[in-house]
Amino acid sequence: MMSVTIKDIANIAGVSYSTVSKALNDSPLVKHETKKKIVRIAKEMGYTPNYAAQKLVLKQTKVIGLIWPTVERAVLSTLVTKISQEIHKTPYSMILSVDPVQQSIETFRRFQVDGMIIFEENIDETIDNLRIPILSYGVAKDRILHYPVIDANHEEAMYQAISHLHQLGHQRIAYIGDLSRNDALQKAKINGFIKAMHAYGLPVHHDWVIDTHGLDWYDGYTATNKLLTKTLQPTAIVGGSYDISGGIIRAVKERNLQIPDDISIISYDNVPQMNNMEVPLTCIGVPIDELATEIVNAMIKIIENNQEEIFVKKMTPVLVKRNSTIAIK
Amino acid sequence: MMSVTIKDIANIAGVSYSTVSKALNDSPLVKHETKKKIVRIAKEMGYTPNYAAQKLVLKQTKVIGLIWPTVERAVLSTLVTKISQEIHKTPYSMILSVDPVQQSIETFRRFQVDGMIIFEENIDETIDNLRIPILSYGVAKDRILHYPVIDANHEEAMYQAISHLHQLGHQRIAYIGDLSRNDALQKAKINGFIKAMHAYGLPVHHDWVIDTHGLDWYDGYTATNKLLTKTLQPTAIVGGSYDISGGIIRAVKERNLQIPDDISIISYDNVPQMNNMEVPLTCIGVPIDELATEIVNAMIKIIENNQEEIFVKKMTPVLVKRNSTIAIK
DNA sequence: TTGAAAGCGCTACCAT
DNA sequence: ATGGTAGCGCTTTCAA
Numbered sequence: 001m002m003s004v005t006i007k008d009i010a011n012i013a014g015v016s017y018s019t020v021s022k023a024l025n026d027s028p029l030v031k032h033e034t035k036k037k038i039v040r041i042a043k044e045m046g047y048t049p050n051y052a053a054q055k056l057v058l059k060q061t062k063v064i065g066l067i068w069p070t071v072e073r074a075v076l077s078t079l080v081t082k083i084s085q086e087i088h089k090t091p092y093s094m095i096l097s098v099d100p101v102q103q104s105i106e107t108f109r110r111f112q113v114d115g116m117i118i119f120e121e122n123i124d125e126t127i128d129n130l131r132i133p134i135l136s137y138g139v140a141k142d143r144i145l146h147y148p149v150i151d152a153n154h155e156e157a158m159y160q161a162i163s164h165l166h167q168l169g170h171q172r173i174a175y176i177g178d179l180s181r182n183d184a185l186q187k188a189k190i191n192g193f194i195k196a197m198h199a200y201g202l203p204v205h206h207d208w209v210i211d212t213h214g215l216d217w218y219d220g221y222t223a224t225n226k227l228l229t230k231t232l233q234p235t236a237i238v239g240g241s242y243d244i245s246g247g248i249i250r251a252v253k254e255r256n257l258q259i260p261d262d263i264s265i266i267s268y269d270n271v272p273q274m275n276n277m278e279v280p281l282t283c284i285g286v287p288i289d290e291l292a293t294e295i296v297n298a299m300i301k302i303i304e305n306n307q308e309e310i311f312v313k314k315m316t317p318v319l320v321k322r323n324s325t326i327a328i329k
Numbered sequence: 330m331m332s333v334t335i336k337d338i339a340n341i342a343g344v345s346y347s348t349v350s351k352a353l354n355d356s357p358l359v360k361h362e363t364k365k366k367i368v369r370i371a372k373e374m375g376y377t378p379n380y381a382a383q384k385l386v387l388k389q390t391k392v393i394g395l396i397w398p399t400v401e402r403a404v405l406s407t408l409v410t411k412i413s414q415e416i417h418k419t420p421y422s423m424i425l426s427v428d429p430v431q432q433s434i435e436t437f438r439r440f441q442v443d444g445m446i447i448f449e450e451n452i453d454e455t456i457d458n459l460r461i462p463i464l465s466y467g468v469a470k471d472r473i474l475h476y477p478v479i480d481a482n483h484e485e486a487m488y489q490a491i492s493h494l495h496q497l498g499h500q501r502i503a504y505i506g507d508l509s510r511n512d513a514l515q516k517a518k519i520n521g522f523i524k525a526m527h528a529y530g531l532p533v534h535h536d537w538v539i540d541t542h543g544l545d546w547y548d549g550y551t552a553t554n555k556l557l558t559k560t561l562q563p564t565a566i567v568g569g570s571y572d573i574s575g576g577i578i579r580a581v582k583e584r585n586l587q588i589p590d591d592i593s594i595i596s597y598d599n600v601p602q603m604n605n606m607e608v609p610l611t612c613i614g615v616p617i618d619e620l621a622t623e624i625v626n627a628m629i630k631i632i633e634n635n636q637e638e639i640f641v642k643k644m645t646p647v648l649v650k651r652n653s654t655i656a657i658k
Numbered sequence: 659t660t661g662a663a664a665g666c667g668c669t670a671c672c673a674t
Numbered sequence: 675a676t677g678g679t680a681g682c683g684c685t686t687t688c689a690a
Contacts, residue, residue: 056381
């Protein structure tokens, strides 16, 4: 099972192994003939470079590690895939870890990845003296940051959503999303909703803010059923996420309500698959492609400029109008 | 930006770096106190061993790469998470790649992982002279295999499902699943269904085999609606996957049919979350934990025994009875 | 144009 | 119990 090394090749070729190394790396310092001969022999012998050895001397892996501690949610999957694709447009490639953050970091350090992207807000301070650049995607906290963060402007998103509905004449607007968990993202969304409603002088009716207690489509479905039993009904619903909105549509249609004629629906999450839903939804959020591009660019910039600077980049959400929202008659 | 090495630690600790190496590897050759001190300093300095260097001398990294070219499907996510957990019970750890197989292999090769698990059937022959053990999870082809495969006995699964329903007196049984794609797994399931029906002398009614044209819950939903408009109705439905069955339940309930009194439902995929569905479903499939354990054990065995042997291991499906299936009145 | 040798970070052996 | 050192396979100066 012993592999062929450049020394073996050197022996056969009758040259020194440093020449072999140069030849195999296509260095201009080696005579063309020699190079050709060496390459031929290498091939004949079935040589494959030992990457561990290479890495040891080259110090660079050109790999970015992505830490994704909870494998779930359609939208995040899409983002991961997009990021991977985006990274492949550069000289870098990507590996993923689904282990808890600390463990993942540990693994990635051993592999000497050039940088890490972390999909989580709850990173302890214990990663300071880490010597590898980190970029986090999540909700920027108020407290002191330990690493740069790419965030979406969730308040702005909700503001745009409400603005859109308000323009269409809606006054009675409901919000269906997950309020149960200690998740900064979910909190940012509902807070943004409330603020925006206030900004437009609209009432945040207690009955119209429904907790899904989860992020699956079915959670959205049951929450909507709850909403639709209230005496006073809203004219529009804001769905907290792609999956949840899938359930909202179903529950609404089950009651024979027409979208958008009887009720308008707008969903958080700006992903292409919004277009393929039972009812294509008007949505609001940072376009997933933009997000991926920004994350990758930022990461690479940090790696290559070796910049220590800690920044927060708030991405601007975009509203995509489809036929699930309409003006009040 | 230089990482901490054992030499740095040795300097601070005032010992030789070979002592540091021993201490860090918990060798009995180092005095307890010294060891403690060194470990403490290493921690303070944020030391992590360098895989490349270790690999160079030890010839192994104790890392397994998992290739998962399509990040999607609830059930696969669960499996990935389980596998990761399972691996962490061993001295190994796991990294993931979501890139196309060839690309992923290249990346893992650079990282010198000890073995790769591949979630896909369509592996070209071009990976032969790879010197890294491969284990594939998918449907075993008839043609010559290039690497060992862990597979589920899909025919047996469908056989058990039909047997269960048959025992309960069902004769009119429908199948709702994805028949559209060139996916060996989906094909194995429908073929198993047909075979099993024949084995019990039951009719495979053309109207009762519905193509979902997709794997989302909503695809199951629309397919079921199609089924429920037929003149002659089945007394039981076999759902092709967890997600699809979610949609089946919804469509059935929307017509005010009771599960299981009006119609029995059994689903493929044996995952715990079957218990938390709108209606907890009787299901059939290889229990996900067993699958994970088997995959991990097989991989490690291949790595450690350096065995070249190519095998196919068909896992045995298990039926879990819940209240979604009942005897015909 | 080629070769010699240092050194990447680590383990393991031998010497002290 | 600790230190010194060879060597894993490779790249990269520097010397020839």
